[in-house]
Amino acid sequence: MLRLLKFLKPREWFFFLINVVFISTQVFLDLKIPDYMTQITQILQTNGSLGEIINIGIRMVICALGSLGAAIICGFFAAKIAAVFGKRLRGTVFNRVQEFSKEEIKQFSTDSLITRSTNDITQIQMIIAIGAQMMIKAPIMAVWAILKIYGKNWQWSLTTGIAVLIMMVVIAIIGIFALPRFRRVQKLIDSINRVIRENLTGIRVVKAYNAEEYQENKFEKANEDLTKNNLFTGRLMGMLNPMMRILMNGIGLAIYWMGAYLIYNAGYMEKINLFSDMVVFTSYATQVVVSFMMLTMIFIMMPRAQVSANRINEVLDTKPSILDGDVTEVKDNIGEVEFKNVCFKYPDAEEYVLKNINFKVKPGETLAIIGSTGSGKSTIVDLIPRFYDATEGEVLVNGINVRDYKLNILDNYIGYVSQKTILVSGTIRSNIDYGDNGKGNITDEAIQNALEIAQAADFVNKLEDGVDSYVAQGGTNFSGGQKQRISIARAIARDPAIYIFDDSFSALDLKTDKMLRQALDRETSHATNIIVSQRIGSIKNADKILVMEDGEMAGLGTHEELIKDCKVYQEIAYSQLSQEELA
Ligand SMILES: Nc1ncnc2c1ncn2[C@@H]1O[C@H](COP(=O)(O)OP(=O)(O)OP(=O)(O)O)[C@@H](O)[C@H]1O
Numbered sequence: 356m357l358r359l360l361k362f363l364k365p366r367e368w369f370f371f372l373i374n375v376v377f378i379s380t381q382v383f384l385d386l387k388i389p390d391y392m393t394q395i396t397q398i399l400q401t402n403g404s405l406g407e408i409i410n411i412g413i414r415m416v417i418c419a420l421g422s423l424g425a426a427i428i429c430g431f432f433a434a435k436i437a438a439v440f441g442k443r444l445r446g447t448v449f450n451r452v453q454e455f456s457k458e459e460i461k462q463f464s465t466d467s468l469i470t471r472s473t474n475d476i477t478q479i480q481m482i483i484a485i486g487a488q489m490m491i492k493a494p495i496m497a498v499w500a501i502l503k504i505y506g507k508n509w510q511w512s513l514t515t516g517i518a519v520l521i522m523m524v525v526i527a528i529i530g531i532f533a534l535p536r537f538r539r540v541q542k543l544i545d546s547i548n549r550v551i552r553e554n555l556t557g558i559r560v561v562k563a564y565n566a567e568e569y570q571e572n573k574f575e576k577a578n579e580d581l582t583k584n585n586l587f588t589g590r591l592m593g594m595l596n597p598m599m600r601i602l603m604n605g606i607g608l609a610i611y612w613m614g615a616y617l618i619y620n621a622g623y624m625e626k627i628n629l630f631s632d633m634v635v636f637t638s639y640a641t642q643v644v645v646s647f648m649m650l651t652m653i654f655i656m657m658p659r660a661q662v663s664a665n666r667i668n669e670v671l672d673t674k675p676s677i678l679d680g681d682v683t684e685v686k687d688n689i690g691e692v693e694f695k696n697v698c699f700k701y702p703d704a705e706e707y708v709l710k711n712i713n714f715k716v717k718p719g720e721t722l723a724i725i726g727s728t729g730s731g732k733s734t735i736v737d738l739i740p741r742f743y744d745a746t747e748g749e750v751l752v753n754g755i756n757v758r759d760y761k762l763n764i765l766d767n768y769i770g771y772v773s774q775k776t777i778l779v780s781g782t783i784r785s786n787i788d789y790g791d792n793g794k795g796n797i798t799d800e801a802i803q804n805a806l807e808i809a810q811a812a813d814f815v816n817k818l819e820d821g822v823d824s825y826v827a828q829g830g831t832n833f834s835g836g837q838k839q840r841i842s843i844a845r846a847i848a849r850d851p852a853i854y855i856f857d858d859s860f861s862a863l864d865l866k867t868d869k870m871l872r873q874a875l876d877r878e879t880s881h882a883t884n885i886i887v888s889q890r891i892g893s894i895k896n897a898d899k900i901l902v903m904e905d906g907e908m909a910g911l912g913t914h915e916e917l918i919k920d921c922k923v924y925q926e927i928a929y930s931q932l933s934q935e936e937l938a
Pocket residue numbers: 701704708726727728729730731732733734735774
């Protein structure tokens with residue numbers, strides 16, 4: 356937790372200091388009121404005038420208003436400190452998660468990363484807000500109130516001491532039972548997030564398969580676990596309040612009860628002093644109990660915040676496995692991609708999914724990758740933009756190992772279209788003019804050109820707002836083929852040296868697929884094209900075709916060469932095309 360305090364800057368520490376001043380003022384004013392009460396009792400007992408009482412009463416009101424004002428100011432600064440802290444921490448966690456590769460994201464799970472970036476930070480934010488008020492106030496008030504009652508009457512002091520002790524024991528017992536449950540809360544929220552996300556992203560499948568009940572049961576289980584946990588802690592904490600009230604009233608009662616005996620046995624003049632002392636002592640004793648109660652509550656809340664702090668620190672301490680290199684500029688072989696004896700296994704996996712992959716594609720050439728499902732095609736292309744790093748061997752772009760590049764420089768060479776189309780909420784324009792390509796803004800002309808090549812211009816221009824039409828999160832207001840074409844246009848508008856299409860034409864009808872490939876051949880002939888595809892018709896004209904089987908190269912060559920020599924390729928080809936088409 357303390358480590359996270361570095362996210363508070365001098366300005367916020369200064370606000371803390373201001374809070375110390377105002378809280379001290381507040382405590383001073385709160386503790387001044389009992390003094391005035393003594394004075395009023397004394398006036399009453401010595402038959403003083405009404406004017407005197409009103410005068411003191413006005414001072415008491417001023418103290419109460421002053422204390423209220425100070426409390427409002429403290430609340431304002433505490434809210435400011437906590438909000439700024441939360442914003443800064445959220446930003447830092449978000450940036451760190453942005454640096455993560457797929458490996459780190461898998462390690463934490465997306466749902467947990469969402470909870471950590473939101474709910475966990477809120478927990479810390481809350482404890483900071485409380486810290487900027489209660490944590491400062493409780494010790495100041497405890498010390499001040501103890502000083503006020505110090506040496507006044509040992510019987511009453513002992514009673515107050517016993518009350519504080521009982522209260523601390525009660526809170527500690529409750530804390531011992533509640534703490535483990537507090538620790539579980541965040542993990543249970545992760546589970547709820549996972550089920551909700553799964554349900555929302557897969558809503559169509561859920562509905563189509565009548566799986567509502569199955570999903571409801573799943574949610575019910577996660578919800579039930581969280582509810583049970585919350586009920587348990589809620590009930591325990593609910594017991595605290597009445598117990599504290601009994602204790603606070605009890606201490607007043609005990610002091611008055613003892614006071615009755617003391618006053619009964621005292622002489623006439625002493626009776627008056629004892630009575631006013633008793634009234635004042637009761638107020639101070641209540642303040643002592645309240646301040647210790649605040650302190651103990653903070654100690655109970657701390658562990659929950661500590662769990663959240665640990666979870667956030669875990670994210671911040673995780674070093675991204677994909678690190679920046681130094682290369683920022685390349686002059687030769689722009690667009691060349693080469694794999695040299697590349698082997699790869701996924702983190703935590705036993706088996707290699709790629710074994711000894713070797714190929715080279717030059718600028719202007721097209722490499723197609725084909726093979727059965729799960730043979731490793733997507734994994735090959737994922738190694739080029741460094742979603743993962745090769746376990747063995749080298750992946751070279753422009754003749755330089757991809758590990759040596761500054762990541763944004765490497766990304767600027769690549770136009771990547773993923774297997775699963777990813778569109779972000781915004782407009783078609785913001786989806787195409789997306790990110791930074793190192794070449795400045797993408798012009799309207801370039802966007803239009805990209806849409807034409809991607810065979811998307813027709814349907815986009817028919818929309819009422821054209822390129823400024825709204826795109827929902829995930830592009831859910833477009834069809835699969837439309838989404839694919841917009842994401843292809845995004846890569847084209849980037850004008851990269853290397854295009855990677857990971858099965859990106861799968862949702863297109865054969866006619867559009869053909870037109871798109873022809874346009875791509877024309878417009879991107881200067882670039883290197885790497886196309887993963889299941890359709891032999893789409894890749895048959897490629898300069899090189901890499902045939903994959905079980906993570907190994909089953910063949911590399913042109914269609915004509917492979918159809919003669921490569922058994923795996925022949926099988927795929929004969930299953931898709933007629934003898935005439937192949938000929
Ligand atoms: N994130 C991952 N963690 C562990 N194993 C994975 C991961 N992604 C893929 N694999 C495994 O790696 C192998 C190759 O997967 P890959 O996605 O590269 O195949 P593919 O040829 O592109 O398949 P498809 O044509 O179905 O997309 C598969 O056996 C798959 O189970």
